[in-house]
Structures are given as structure tokens and as C-alpha cells.
Amino acid sequence: MSLVISRACVAVLAVLLFSSACQAQLSSTFYDRTCPNALSTIRSAVRTAIARERRMAASLIRLHFHDCFVQGCDASILLVDAPSITSEQNALQNKGSARGYEVIDKAKSDVEKICPGVVSCADILAVAARDASEYVGGPSWTAKLGRRDSTTASISLASSQLPRFTASLGSLIELFGSKGLSARDMVALSGSHTIGQAQCVTFRDRIYSNASDIHAGFASTRRRRCPANFGNGDGNLAAMDLVTPNSFDNNYFKNLMQKKGLLASDQVLFSGGSTDGMVSEYSRNPSVFKSDFAAAMVKMGDIEPLTGSAGIIRKVCSLVN
Ligand code: HEM
Structure with missing residues (x-):
């Protein structure tokens, strides 16, 4: 009897260890149980925006890129100026140029209505880029999910890590x-x-x-x-x-x-x-x-994501909770 119990315990322990090890990895099924309608909700916000303005597809792809190249894919680009934040949006490569923030905000508020506090802004950026490509006849792919959001932004990294059009x-x-x-x-x-x-x-x-x-x-x-x-x-x-x-x-x-x-x-x-x-x-x-x-x-979407207990799930993408 005690052997059976201890075997069961070992099995439970192994599952726990395995799942915590997996937490550090992004996975396409990340929200399947916690927010099964997350992806379809994001998709419809993205589609509505691109149907209104076709260029938005390009802008959303670029936004994910400009997020991932600065501190990793952590939605740092979405944070606006605040006492502890100097927004990356004011870096030369983004100012008056990066766009689509309001589409991500809309997708986020739609998702918050169905599953509050579950889906990260960094994942919304990744899914939006994928849906945007698909919508305008580009390739589609299975987006890996489970990124968490930063509590920091870095305008200096944005200035140095985003490529310039004069680069060799x-x-x-x-x-x-x-x-x-x-x-x-x-x-x-x-x-x-x-x-x-x-x-x-x-x-x-x-x-x-x-x-x-x-x-x-x-x-x-x-x-x-x-x-x-x-x-x-x-x-x-x-x-x-x-x-x-x-x-x-x-x-x-x-x-x-x-x-x-x-x-x-x-x-x-x-x-x-x-x-x-x-x-x-x-x-x-x-x-x-x-x-x-x-x-x-x-x-690109795999660049230094925050996973597990690192970072947060922001309630509003432009602000630290
Ligand atoms: C290789 C280095 C790159 C440089 C120097 C560069 C630079 C630029 C510049 C200067 C613009 C025009 C911005 C403006 O005038 O407001 C632009 C637009 C764009 N970039 Fe790049 N880019 C690069 C790589 C990428 C990558 C890797 C992606 C996507 C993964 C990307 C996606 C886009 C898109 C989709 C636009 C159009 C955005 C819109 O219409 O809103 N670029 N890029």
C-alpha cells in the first residue's frame, strides 16, 4: 500500500517538476484552458482594424518587431511615459512612426472582458502580427504563447537596438x-x-x-x-x-x-x-x-520572453498595474 502511495507521489512530483520546467517555454496551447477564446477575440479586433485601414497590417507586424528587439518580446514598447517609465515610443525609430497601439489596446480590452488578468500584452502583439500577415495574404504560423509583460521600458535600448535605415x-x-x-x-x-x-x-x-x-x-x-x-x-x-x-x-x-x-x-x-x-x-x-x-x-517572437513568474500581466497595455 505504502509503495503504491509513494509511487503515486513520485509520479505527481514528476508531473509538477515537468510542468514547472515547461513554464519557462512558450507554447501554442498556453491559453487553451485559461482563456479558450483569447485568440479568436484578438483576431476579430485585428481584422476589424485592417478592414478599416489596410496599412494597419504592416504597422502591427512592425510593432511586434520593435517590441521584441528591445528587452525581448515583453510589450515594453506599449508603455507610455510615467514617473518610472521613459517610453520607448519616443525613440527616434518609433516616434511619429510606430503605430497600431490603439488596435492592441482594443484587443486587450476585449480579452480582459472575457478573461481578466490572464492574457499578456506581449502575446497580443505576437498574435496580432500573425493575424495581420495572414489577413493580407502573407504566411500564417502557429504563434507560441505564454510571454509576460515587463514593468520597465528602455528608450536607450530602443535607440540603440532598433535598426536604422542608414545601417550597413x-x-x-x-x-x-x-x-x-x-x-x-x-x-x-x-x-x-x-x-x-x-x-x-x-x-x-x-x-x-x-x-x-x-x-x-x-x-x-x-x-x-x-x-x-x-x-x-x-x-x-x-x-x-x-x-x-x-x-x-x-x-x-x-x-x-x-x-x-x-x-x-x-x-x-x-x-x-x-x-x-x-x-x-x-x-x-x-x-x-x-x-x-x-x-x-x-x-523573433522567442527573443528573451518573460515567462513563469517573471514580469506581470498588465491590465492596460500602456501602463504598469
Ligand atoms: C533590417 C532592418 C530594418 C530597418 C532599417 C527598417 C526600417 C524601417 C523604416 C525606416 C520604416 C519606415 C518608417 C517610417 O517612415 O515611419 C519601416 C517600415 C516598416 N518596417 Fe522595417 N526595418 C527593418 C526591418 C524590419 C523587420 C525585421 C520587420 C518585420 C519583422 C519590418 C517591418 C516593417 C513594416 C511592416 C513597415 C511598414 C510599417 C507601416 O506602414 O506602418 N522592418 N522599416
């Missing part, structure tokens, strides 16, 4: 490498510049440079809505992929091969360097691009 290929490879992402992941992820828009200030120097790495006709078309002088039309928007701006396809890579990358940091991916072969492969093979993109998004 070498420094981009190094930056992504420091996050555990390969050059191939970086090229695939940059393929999301097949949708969305950029402001004149981010590509002005390139289109007025008369450099040999830009298609002359492309530059002159782009100059029409982006005046030469700094301070003039800085915020004018241009589609990052002129040809098919609203669909998530591999046209971005075809553009690069014709020297029609909008940002300098786009064109460096096809400029006689080590990533040329990847660009050309993705331009020829959309299905390889899409599956590599999906895999790289999952990998």
Missing part, C-alpha cells in the same frame, strides 16, 4: 545576430517591407543621391512626393513596394534586384554582398520566402 549590411547582420537571428532570417523578415509605408525623411537621401545603386526612373518617380529639402514634406508617405503595396508577396525582392529598394537599408541586402543570393532566391521562389518568413517570425 554588416551592422544589420551583427544586430540581428545579437538577437539570435541569422542573416537569412533578417532578409526574410525585411520582406515584410512588401507592405506598408515609409516617410520621405527616411528615403530622401537615397532618392537624391544619384548613386549607382538606385534605378534612375524609380528615383525620379519617388522625388515627386518627397521634396529635396529637409523640413519640407518630411512626413509624406510612400508605399515601400510601389508595384503591389497592399499584398504580402515577394515583390520586395524583385524590386531590390532592379535597384528599386526604397530605403538604403533595403538596397544593402542586394548590393554585391553576402545576402544577394538570398534576395535572388526569394525573388524567384515566393513559397520559400513565405515559409522562411513564418519561421523567422516565430524565432
